[in-house]
Amino acid sequence: MTSRRLAKIAQAILETVSTTILLHLRDPRIKNVTVLHVDVAPDVQSAKIYISIMGDEKTKALCMHGLESAKGFIQSKIADRIQTRYTPVIKFVLDSSVKETTDALRLLDELQAERETEELANEPSSAEEQSTDEGS
Numbered sequence: 457m458t459s460r461r462l463a464k465i466a467q468a469i470l471e472t473v474s475t476t477i478l479l480h481l482r483d484p485r486i487k488n489v490t491v492l493h494v495d496v497a498p499d500v501q502s503a504k505i506y507i508s509i510m511g512d513e514k515t516k517a518l519c520m521h522g523l524e525s526a527k528g529f530i531q532s533k534i535a536d537r538i539q540t541r542y543t544p545v546i547k548f549v550l551d552s553s554v555k556e557t558t559d560a561l562r563l564l565d566e567l568q569a570e571r572e573t574e575e576l577a578n579e580p581s582s583a584e585e586q587s588t589d590e591g592s
Contacts, residue, residue: 465538466494469503472537473546476530477523485522488515492551496544503544506551516550523548 474491488510495504507523509516523530527546535543 462496466496470494476533483522485518506549508554
């Protein structure tokens with residue numbers, strides 16, 4: 457199967473899963489979920505759905521449990537959307553790259569703020585500069 461067709465199927469699955477989670481699921485465990493990426497197997501028999509969940513570990517575990525419970529309903533929505541011989545069996549994969557990125561950005565911001573305070577502490581004040589200029 458061509459990679460263009462797989463990409464179109466992956467995009468359709470991503471859109472379907474995103475809208476299903478956002479609009480159709482009423483499970484209170486499922487919240488703060490972002491669908492990041494979908495990998496479809498070449499035979500279109502399975503698909504890995506990479507998601508990001510904001511919150512602590514307990515919230516993530518509850519949300520993953522809720523998504524596993526709703527897997528059949530989500531697969532039926534995918535079957536309605538894509539016209540293939542087999543509906544892909546979906547598997548949710550928790551992707552921590554968003555959290556790692558936000559942590560790295562926070563560290564960079566802290567380093568920048570620290571560097572700026574050091575530069576301000578090392579610069580002589582304007583009063584000291586005027587007194588050294590007058591004394592010369």
